Structures are given as C-alpha cells and as structure tokens.
Amino acid sequence: MTWERELEELRKREEFANQMGGPEKVGRQHSRGKMDARARLAELCDDGTFREIGKIAGKGHYDDDGNLTGVTPAPFLFGKALINGRPVVATADDFTIRGGAADAGISRKMVQAEKMAHELKLPIIRMIDGTGGGGSVKTLEQIGATYIPAVPGWGDVVQxxxxxxxxxLALGPTAGLGAARTVASHYSIMVRGLSQIFAAGPAVVDGLGDAYKGPADHQQAKEDLGGSEIHTRNGVVDDEVGSEAEAFARARHFLSFMPEHVGQLARRSLCTDPVHRxxxxxxDLVPRDAKAVYSMRRCMEMVFDQGTVFEIGKNWGRACITALARLDGWPVAVLASxxxxxxxxxxxKTSEKVERFIKLADQFRLPVVHLVDNPGFMIGREAEMAGTIRYGVQAMNAVYKATVPLASIVLRRxxxxxxxxxxxxxxxxxxYCWPSGDWGSLPIAGGLEVAYKSDLEAAEDPAAELEAIRARLDKVTSPFRSAERFNVEDIIDPRDTRPLLCEFADLAWRKLAAEA
Structure with missing residues (x-):
C-alpha cells in the first residue's frame, strides 16, 4: 500500500496554486504590462533555484461530500532561492488574488518569511504589488466587527x-501596509508608470474629503497621487526604473555589494582594472573659475573600478551623489559632492540622504570614500524654513558615529x-587634497567686504583697494599654506587619486577583516 492517492491530491493542490487568481485575472495582470508573481520570482532568482514554502496554503473549496473542488491560494508567495549564487528569502505579492490584500490570505506566511530572513541570516527581497494589509471595508461586514489596527510580525520587519x-520592489499600486513594507528597506525601487505608493489611494482620499481631487482617469489619478516621479524625488523610494526587468537587475546588483547579514563581510570581486591607472x-577636471561646474560623475568613472559605480537615490538630495562602487575589487560606499x-x-534633503547612506555603510561594514566639493549648508530663508541646520547636523553626527574606515579627497571647496x-x-x-583645494570657515568672497569695510571706506579708490586685498588673500588661501602647517595632510596630483584610494581600500579591508 502506498501514499500515491495523497501525493495525487498534493499535485492537484499545487496545480491550483499555479493558477493563482485564475486565467481571467492573470490575463488582466498581463494586459496592464505587469508580470505575475510566479514569473517575477523566476526572473529575479538564479535559474531554477526558487524553492517555494507554503505553496498549497489558501482557502479550500469543497462540495457537499467534502471533496476538494478548488483552492484560492494565499496572495503571498515566498521561499528560499539563490541570487548571484548566494541564498536569499524571495517574496512576491500576488495581485491577481484580491489585489494582494493580506485579508484574503494567511498572514502567517508573510510573518514566516520575515522570520526566516533574520533567524537564518538571509537577505530578503520583497516584490510588492497591492495593499498587503487588512483588506477592504467589505471585510468588516464579513468579520462582524471592527478592530484596533495591528500588523502581525512587524517586529520581525524591524529586526x-x-x-x-x-x-x-514596488511593482504596482501599493497602499497602506504595502507602502510601509516598501519603505521599510535598505534599498527600494519603483517602476515608472507601473508603480504607485500612497498611504491611501485616490478613492479613499477623495472619500475622506481631502483637498486632492484627481483626474477622472483612474490610472492617471494614481500617478498624480503617488507615482515614481513623486516618491523618487522626495526620498521615500531610492530609485525608479523603466521596466520590471530593470528592477530585478538593480536588486541583484545592489545585493552583490552587500554581505548576507550584519557581522559578515561583503565579498571582493575579481578586478581587471589596473590599480595604478x-x-x-x-x-583639468576642476575649472580654475571658482563658479564653474564640472562633472563629479565623470570623476567617479575615472577613479573607481571601471563599470562598478552603482548610484543610489539619483533624483533626490541631489547635492550629494551616493553610490556603491569597487576599488581593486573591494566594495566601498561613496559620497560625492x-x-x-x-x-x-x-x-x-541632501543631509537626510547623507545620514541614511552613512548609516547603511556603517551597518554593513563598507569603507567610505568621500569626494568633497562642499561650499557649506544651503543658506537663505527657504533653507531656514526647511530646518537645514538640524538635518545637516544629523548627517554630521552620522559621520562621527560611523566606525568604518573613511577616506576623503578634497577636490575643491x-x-x-x-x-x-x-x-x-x-x-x-x-x-588627500587636490591643488584646486579651497577651504575655510566661510568663503572669502562672502565675507571680504564686511571684514575690510573700514579699509574700503577710507580708501581713495575702494575698487582698487578691494582688488589689492583679494590679491593678498589669494596667496594666504593657497592650499600649500595649509600644507605647511599640516592642516592638510597631503596635496596630490589628481592623477594619483585612484592608486591612493586602492591603497586605502586594501588597508581598510585589512582592518575590517581583523575585526570580524
């Protein structure tokens, strides 16, 4: 006697799970230009490595004799997989079943996925498409009562x-808990035109009498309320991409810089870019004209291992570029004016971005390289209204609290x-400082006429006197005067930047390995 009958039922239940919300709803998902949950998992993970957990969980449907007639699967899939050959917890909301709402499924699946990540020390990837929360107002009638909100397993999210x-990865309209799950991450992505994030969607906003009145077109209303153009410019989400495939590629790329858990060191990659390039x-990257601009991204391309610069948060906090990159194969975190x-x-916003990024680098033990050309905190009434000094000091505090090695290159200001x-x-x-370095407690140009006010008033020719003062101060502000007093450690030929930073990376990772 065998268990073939039970195994046949298992296969039958698995087939119901593979159907997700059914052909019609899956077709509707595809017609919106969206992949279904199972296709997403297959695309994200290394080929054939996803092993699903709890596949047959859901709501069974039975005839009068108690025989199984169908299963509505839980709208949340998770399991163990490999990404770049390393183990992860991969999850995906299934929008084809009640819009991905957790009330239509088994909340324990989501909780178990989060627990699996921190208990087994595995990175977790959330592919979010739907509310992921308590469901609709109609659910309350089915329950027969309201309830005080609580999120099962949120402590595991925090851990x-x-x-x-x-x-x-926000891969569709994400509201409520879905939005919260997106934000509660180290790296987040939206797909342009496909993803929206909001605390509540347009219908709820309008229903509660908010001043917002979106356009009649439902899709455009969602875009206007919470599209990627909004949230990747206010810092809610790190990056926007043009397609789901690009989102998967960026997620994999981000993880390639990361260790699998706190306490483990990230991995060095093979480097074919000469250290002494x-x-x-x-x-001549930095212009002699102090007011002229130049491309810091071009500098990064020339300094770091070729093809390794991975910028994060390009569209917000734009006065500082934040990126992951490599030096002689070693991963580093980069701040660049x-x-x-x-x-x-x-x-x-820039200060907020710097604070968050420094904390990420310190948590996952990535040495920091800071390419500096900073004329100071933004000034003026708008800057004061925004509380710039508070955010700026918090960024500075994060730099001071960080314990990973940090190297700075002062390019200019x-x-x-x-x-x-x-x-x-x-x-x-x-x-290290470039010969173009220019520093001080405040820019000379901003305080010169105030500091020498009496001299200028007494001069027969104030304009000529002003030029004479500038000429004297130009000599005083030479970076070599600072180097004489060892206020600057070294002034270098800009071409030596890469070799010296590769030397730093080697020493920094030597220190981190000794601490591990």
Whole structure:
C-alpha cells in the first residue's frame, strides 16, 4: 500500500496554486504590462533555484461530500532561492488574488518569511504589488466587527532592518501596509508608470474629503497621487526604473555589494582594472573659475573600478551623489559632492540622504570614500524654513558615529560646518587634497567686504583697494599654506587619486577583516 492517492491530491493542490487568481485575472495582470508573481520570482532568482514554502496554503473549496473542488491560494508567495549564487528569502505579492490584500490570505506566511530572513541570516527581497494589509471595508461586514489596527510580525520587519539586507520592489499600486513594507528597506525601487505608493489611494482620499481631487482617469489619478516621479524625488523610494526587468537587475546588483547579514563581510570581486591607472583628464577636471561646474560623475568613472559605480537615490538630495562602487575589487560606499546642483551645498534633503547612506555603510561594514566639493549648508530663508541646520547636523553626527574606515579627497571647496562633516576630525584623517583645494570657515568672497569695510571706506579708490586685498588673500588661501602647517595632510596630483584610494581600500579591508 502506498501514499500515491495523497501525493495525487498534493499535485492537484499545487496545480491550483499555479493558477493563482485564475486565467481571467492573470490575463488582466498581463494586459496592464505587469508580470505575475510566479514569473517575477523566476526572473529575479538564479535559474531554477526558487524553492517555494507554503505553496498549497489558501482557502479550500469543497462540495457537499467534502471533496476538494478548488483552492484560492494565499496572495503571498515566498521561499528560499539563490541570487548571484548566494541564498536569499524571495517574496512576491500576488495581485491577481484580491489585489494582494493580506485579508484574503494567511498572514502567517508573510510573518514566516520575515522570520526566516533574520533567524537564518538571509537577505530578503520583497516584490510588492497591492495593499498587503487588512483588506477592504467589505471585510468588516464579513468579520462582524471592527478592530484596533495591528500588523502581525512587524517586529520581525524591524529586526530584519537591523540584521540583513532588505530590498523592496514596488511593482504596482501599493497602499497602506504595502507602502510601509516598501519603505521599510535598505534599498527600494519603483517602476515608472507601473508603480504607485500612497498611504491611501485616490478613492479613499477623495472619500475622506481631502483637498486632492484627481483626474477622472483612474490610472492617471494614481500617478498624480503617488507615482515614481513623486516618491523618487522626495526620498521615500531610492530609485525608479523603466521596466520590471530593470528592477530585478538593480536588486541583484545592489545585493552583490552587500554581505548576507550584519557581522559578515561583503565579498571582493575579481578586478581587471589596473590599480595604478592614472587618468590625465583628472588634471583639468576642476575649472580654475571658482563658479564653474564640472562633472563629479565623470570623476567617479575615472577613479573607481571601471563599470562598478552603482548610484543610489539619483533624483533626490541631489547635492550629494551616493553610490556603491569597487576599488581593486573591494566594495566601498561613496559620497560625492555634485557642484552642478546648488553648487554642491547641502540642503535638508541632501543631509537626510547623507545620514541614511552613512548609516547603511556603517551597518554593513563598507569603507567610505568621500569626494568633497562642499561650499557649506544651503543658506537663505527657504533653507531656514526647511530646518537645514538640524538635518545637516544629523548627517554630521552620522559621520562621527560611523566606525568604518573613511577616506576623503578634497577636490575643491570645504567650507563651514558642512565642510567639516567630510569626516570625523577626532580620528586619523585619511585625507588627500587636490591643488584646486579651497577651504575655510566661510568663503572669502562672502565675507571680504564686511571684514575690510573700514579699509574700503577710507580708501581713495575702494575698487582698487578691494582688488589689492583679494590679491593678498589669494596667496594666504593657497592650499600649500595649509600644507605647511599640516592642516592638510597631503596635496596630490589628481592623477594619483585612484592608486591612493586602492591603497586605502586594501588597508581598510585589512582592518575590517581583523575585526570580524
């Protein structure tokens, strides 16, 4: 006697699960330009490596004799998989079943996925498409009562943020808990035109009498309320991409820089880019005109291992570029001023971005390289209204609290409190300065006429006197004067930047390995 009958029932139930919400709803999902949950898992993970857990969980349907006639699967799939050959927990909401709402499924599946990640120390990827929360108003009538809101397993979500890399991909309209699950991550992505994020959707907003009145077109209303153009520019989500395939590729790329959990070191990759590569174009990258801009991204391409710069948060906090990259194969976190936006001045959003990124680097033990051209915190009434100094100090505090090695390269300006936030001055300063360096407590141009007001008023020719003062101060502000007093450790030929940073990366990872 065998168990073939039971195995046949298992296969039958698995086939019901494979049908998801049924041909009509799956077809509707595809007609919207969206992949279904199972296709997404297959695309994200290494070929054939996804092993589903709880596949047959759902709501069974039976005839009067108690025989199974069908199963509505739980609208949440998860399991163990490999990404880049390394184990992960991969999850996906199934929008074809009640719009991915958790009330239509078994909440324990979602909880178990989160627990699996931090208990087994595996990165977790959430592919979010739907509310993922308590469901609809209609659910309350079915229950027969209302309830005080609570999110089962949210403590596990919080623990994962402290334990393992968490990646969230918003792949459709995500409201309520779905939006919260997206934001509760280390790296998040939206697909342009496909993803929207909101605390509540347009119908709920209008129903509650909010001033927002979206367009009649439902899709456009969702875009106007919470599209990627909004949330990748306010910092809610890190990046936007043009397709689901691109989202999967970026998720895999991000994880390639990360360790599998806190306490494990990230991995070095094979590097074919010569350590001693010296780019002649670096010599004249920084213009002599102090007001002229240049491309910091071009500098990064010439300094880091070719093809390894992975920028994060390009569309928000734009005065500072944040990226992951490699030096001689070693992964590093990069902060880089962008003089093409606000002259590189840190406003509130940039400071918020820097704080978050430094905390990520410190948590996952990635050495930091800071390419500095910072004229200070943004000034003016709007900057004061935004609370810039508070956000700026929080960014500076994050730099000072970080314990990973940090190297800074001062390309040009470093002024005021923001300039001093380039590194922790209480520690050994692994720092190099280019001959174009210009620093101080405040820009000379901003205080010259005030400081020499009486001299200028007494001069027969104030304009000539002003030029004479400028000429004297130009000599005083030479970076070589700072180097004489060892206020600057080393002034270097810009072409030596890559070799010196590769040396830093080697020493930094030597230190991190000794601590592990």
């Amino acid at each position: 994962n943020l402290d334990t393992v890399p968490v990646v969230a 010296r780019e002649d174009a670096l010599i 962008d003089p093409s936006y606000l002259g590189g001045s840190w406003e509130a 470093a002024y005021g409190i923001a300039g001093s936030a380039m590194s922790n001055a209480e520690r050994f300063q692994y720092r």
